[in-house]
Amino acid sequence: xxxxxxxxxxxxxxxxxxxxxxxxxxxxxxxxxxxxxxxxxxxxxxxxxxxxxxxxxxxxxxxxxxxxxxxxxxxxxxxxxxxxxxxxxxxxxxxxxxxxxxxxxxxxxxxxxxxxxxxxxxxxxxxxxxxxxxxxxxxxxxxxxxxxxxxxxxxxxxxxxxxxxxxxxxxxxxxxxxxxxxxxxxxxxxxxxxxxxxxxxxxxxxxxxxxxxxxxxxxxxxxxxxxxxxxxxxxxxxxxxxxxxxxxxxxxxxxxxxxxxxxxxxxxxxxxxxxxxxxxxxxxxxxxxxxxxxxxxxxxxxxxxxxxxxxxxxxxxxxxxxxxxxxxxxxxxxxxxxxxxxxxxxxxxxxxxxxxxxxxxxxxxxxxxxxxxxxxxxxxxxxxxxxxxxxxxxxxxxxxxxxxxxxxxxxxxxxxxxxxxxxxxxxxxxxxxxxxxxxxxxxxxxxxxxxxxxxxxxxxxxxxxxxxxxxxxxxxxxxxxxxxxxxxxxxxxxxxxxxxxxxxxxxxxxxxxxxxxxxxxxxxxxxxxxxxxxxxxxxxxxxxxxxxxxxxxxxxxxxxxxxxxxxxxxxxxx
Numbered sequence: 175x176x177x178x179x180x181x182x183x184x185x186x187x188x189x190x191x192x193x194x195x196x197x198x199x200x201x202x203x204x205x206x207x208x209x210x211x212x213x214x215x216x217x218x219x220x221x222x223x224x225x226x227x228x229x230x231x232x233x234x235x236x237x238x239x240x241x242x243x244x245x246x247x248x249x250x251x252x253x254x255x256x257x258x259x260x261x262x263x264x265x266x267x268x269x270x271x272x273x274x275x276x277x278x279x280x281x282x283x284x285x286x287x288x289x290x291x292x293x294x295x296x297x298x299x300x301x302x303x304x305x306x307x308x309x310x311x312x313x314x315x316x317x318x319x320x321x322x323x324x325x326x327x328x329x330x331x332x333x334x335x336x337x338x339x340x341x342x343x344x345x346x347x348x349x350x351x352x353x354x355x356x357x358x359x360x361x362x363x364x365x366x367x368x369x370x371x372x373x374x375x376x377x378x379x380x381x382x383x384x385x386x387x388x389x390x391x392x393x394x395x396x397x398x399x400x401x402x403x404x405x406x407x408x409x410x411x412x413x414x415x416x417x418x419x420x421x422x423x424x425x426x427x428x429x430x431x432x433x434x435x436x437x438x439x440x441x442x443x444x445x446x447x448x449x450x451x452x453x454x455x456x457x458x459x460x461x462x463x464x465x466x467x468x469x470x471x472x473x474x475x476x477x478x479x480x481x482x483x484x485x486x487x488x489x490x491x492x493x494x495x496x497x498x499x500x501x502x503x504x505x506x507x508x509x510x511x512x513x514x515x516x517x518x519x520x521x522x523x524x525x526x527x528x529x530x531x532x533x534x535x536x537x538x539x540x541x542x543x544x545x546x547x548x549x550x551x552x553x554x555x556x557x558x559x560x561x562x563x564x565x566x567x568x569x570x571x572x573x574x575x576x577x578x579x580x581x582x583x584x585x586x587x588x589x590x591x592x593x594x595x596x597x598x599x600x601x602x603x604x605x606x607x608x609x610x611x612x613x614x615x616x617x618x619x620x621x622x623x624x625x626x627x628x629x630x631x632x633x634x635x636x637x638x639x640x641x642x643x644x645x646x647x648x649x650x651x652x653x654x655x656x657x658x659x660x661x662x663x664x665x666x667x668x669x670x671x672x673x674x675x676x677x678x679x680x681x682x683x684x685x686x687x688x689x690x691x692x693x694x695x696x697x698x699x700x701x702x703x704x705x706x707x708x709x710x711x712x713x714x715x716x717x718x719x720x721x722x723x724x725x726x727x728x729x730x731x732x733x734x735x736x737x738x739x740x741x742x743x744x745x746x747x748x
Contacts, residue, residue, distance in 0.1 A: 176202035176225075178251040180365055182244050184264060185228075185426030186472075187316075187378040189236035192264050193433070194229045195426045198246050204229050205245040208264060212240070219443045221421055221452055222354040230430045237268030252375070259306050259368075262375040267315060272709035273474045276301070276377075277318035278702065279384065279525060279601025280650035282325060283364040286332075295720035295729030296652040297701045302373035304731060314705065315474065317377050318481075320601040320649075321384025321525030323423065324360035326351045326415060328386065333359055347407045350389075357418035380472060381423040382481045384525035384602060388415040394567045395545070396490040397558050409460075416456040416486075427470050427481070463487060464499045471509050477708050478517040478593075480509050482524045484569075492546045497526075497575035507582055515591030519708045520641075526568045527600040528579055529609040529645035529691045531666030536675030536684070538570035543682030568602075573685065580688045584613060587639030594711035594740055596641045599704075601649035604659050606704065606717055607667075607696030608746055609645040611689040613638035642742045645691070646715065648704040655699050667693050694746040695735060703731070713740035 181196035194206050198218050204227035205215040214231035234240060241261040244252035253261055267273065284296040305313045327350045329337065334349045336359060343349050351357055365371055385392040389411065393399060402408045425439065433439055438455055442448030459466040468483035482498070489496040498506065510520065522528075530538070541564075543549070544557030561567065569576045587596045615637060665671045679686075700719040707714045718731040737746045 175249060176200045176246040176251075178244065178246060179224075180362060181371075181375070182206070182252055182262070183365070183374045183426060184262070184376060184378050186429050187264060187266060188429070189266050189269075190234050191230065191232045191430055192234060192266075192378075193426060193428075193430060194231065194242075194244070195422075196227050196229065196244060196246075198225045198227065201225055202247045203227075205248070206231050207243050207245065208234065209241045210235060210238070217443070220447045220449070221417065221442070222358075222449050224358060224421075226421055228425055228433065230433070231264075232430070234264060234266050236266050237271065239263045239265045257372075259372040260309055262372065265313075265315070265376075267475060269475065271315075271475075272707055273477045274312060274315045274705055274707050275318060275474075275477070275479075275521065275599075276314035276316070276703050276705045277320055277523070277599050277601075277646075278648045278651040278704065279320035280322040280386075280604060281319075281364070281652045282328070282654075283330060283360075284367050284370075284652060285330070293652060293654045294701050295722055296367075296370075297703045297718070297720040297731070298373060298651055299367065299369040300720040300729045300731045301703060302369035303728060305373065305377070306369075312707075314377050316472075317373075317379045318479070318523055318599060319379060319381045319651075320523055320599060321382060322386040322601070322653075323381060323383070324357070324364055325386045326357065326360065326411070327389045329360075330363065333363060346405065347411060351411070351414070352407060353410055354414040354417055357414050361418070361422050380427055380479065380481060380523070382427075382468070382483065382523060382525060383419050383423065383485060385485060387419060388412060388485075391562060391565060391567060392485050393488045393490060394562060394565075395558060396492065398562060399490060412460055413453055413456040416459055417452045420452065420455070424468060427472075429472075432470075459486065464501050467502065467505065469502060469505060473517075476516070476518040477521065478509075478519070479521045479523060480506060482506060482522060484524050484526050488572075495542070495546070495572055495574075497569055497572040497579075503575075503578060510582055510586040514589065517593050518595075518711045519706075519713060520586055520593045520596045521599055521706075522583070522597070523599045524569075525600060526602050527609075527645060527647045528569050528576070528598045529611060530568055530570055530603075531663055531671065531693070533666040533668075533671035533675040534568075534663075535570040535687070536672075536679045537564075538566045538568055539573055539684045539687075540678035540682035541566045542571045542573060543684050548683050549681070577688050580611070583611075583643055584637070584639045587641030587643055588637070589640065592640045594641060595708075595713050596639070596643045597706065597713075598643075598645045600645065600647045603647060603663065604650050604653060604655050604699075605663055605696065606648045606698040606702055607645075607663075608694050608715075609647075609691050610694045610746075611643050611645070611691040613689050642713075642739065644739060646704055646706070648702060648717065650701060651703065652701050652720075660699050663697050667697065695737075698734060702734075711740060712738070715739045715746075 177199040183195040212233040218225040487502040717735040
């Protein structure tokens, strides 16, 4: 008899349809039956000895909550017997309903319940506890997981013991994961957490990878990639990372229509064992990253989400370095500008922040200039070493891409049909903050922030958009926050840090950014989640942190900031 190994995960949901992801112990037919009579089924497909299904369900009624059950070969396997949680439901939006988008990134799997958590309560666990105990309270309509859903290069002690039982950890890559089977261990460890398992069964999710889903600083530079390709273990690691991401995360991001049109999905399902088909796809993705698109679009009524791949789509050659290849950049532009007037809020999900603390931004732009040879070969070698050691590889480290994204945001946010807000949603940097750009009219830079005399000006910036534009960064969901991060990012936002950054930029002969920006909220440190509530053209933002209960009580989410952000004149609260 087939058993449920992992899931169900409720992934795509619109007003009338949904998709459910499951892993079974053997080949079978997976079925989802909803209380209102809607149902769907799918035969499992096989990858590396594992059996998965993505079950589409149609015929749902908009604006309803519908409980569901999962069956494998006709036998009920979900809800679990004696579950302490309420029944899992599919919630479909009505046309006039608000959209609640909860987001964050960087989650180490929570330790077993009988072990002390070294980094404090998991924000997803505490969110699950609240949703389960207060079913009538506000709950997310979608959960955006903005990278580092699993850590292939930072495994837990329990996983290391499991790895040691199957191979010699003295051989590379040591206690990091090496192959597809070891990646599945990471997903079991993370998604079998009882609270998270139930949460993902009842709140739809959208996901995108960041570096730790493969390895820290993935695709930092051409030199970095050459060094990795010279190792004996990298190819298997990358192939396994891309294959497991496609199975566990990417497929569920797609709508039923997109799944029906996906040639790779069809090929994997049509063969008794899709391992070779998927492996060939991963090899092609490595050889020609531009041949694959991991980015995707989701629409929630008049809210448009563009989730952008900022890892695999990079161009790494120093003379044409870009965060997005030409095809990816064209796709992003087309989606952002599609059907003017059709969205009230535009969300751009990118694991890496667009606007950083000023010192960090200038240091990354300076380092990029050194690496491309602005100060000669010796400085270029120094720049590459610094880039790797200090993780200098955000949007600021790709100056042309930073400028292109800035221009696109201004264009998408301008005109009589512009959305009310354009928000860039990011994680990665293990703290939360809000930054707001300021477009000078017809000039670049701002009058009170001159560069040094040898720093050239950038081309004239676009006019200030009509939409309110915000960088909303929230991280981590559950991870460590060293003192160096707390001190470093606080200093990065300071006036002294900004002045030092200007000196770096001057030395690198860096162009001024096409916008200036200021921090209007934070920095906040802790395991945390942000939630955007979007209704019509109004928008409200809330930041919540997971806090341990007093006297050993249950952890809870505590609101540390809530503010109206739907107007360019409204102030950010804290």
